[in-house]
Amino acid sequence: MTPDLNKLSLKELKDLQSQVVKAIGSFEDRKKKEALAELEDKARSLGFSLSELTGTVAPRKRAPAAAKYANPANAADTWSGRGRKPRWFEAALKSGKSADDMAI
Numbered sequence: 001m002t003p004d005l006n007k008l009s010l011k012e013l014k015d016l017q018s019q020v021v022k023a024i025g026s027f028e029d030r031k032k033k034e035a036l037a038e039l040e041d042k043a044r045s046l047g048f049s050l051s052e053l054t055g056t057v058a059p060r061k062r063a064p065a066a067a068k069y070a071n072p073a074n075a076a077d078t079w080s081g082r083g084r085k086p087r088w089f090e091a092a093l094k095s096g097k098s099a100d101d102m103a104i
Helices: 010-045 050-054 087-094
Strands: none
Touching: 010 050
């Protein structure tokens, strides 16, 4: 049952187009998942993992850094020394404190 495209309005054609794009994307995703599952099964049957064979390893997650500095006004505010300096750290430096004064 193919719709007569010449009888559809512009809105109906655009709706149909978006449905086709979604259907194609869904189809490709399904096929990729099926192929990946098949490859993983084959690798497992040979005694390997797929990541071992392809040389890809899942990225490691870094553990949170330990706090190195504490806010003199509120010891619950801490900073690891990584990333952007907190406002309280900048303010303490401007008021004459050193980083060593705030070290934990």
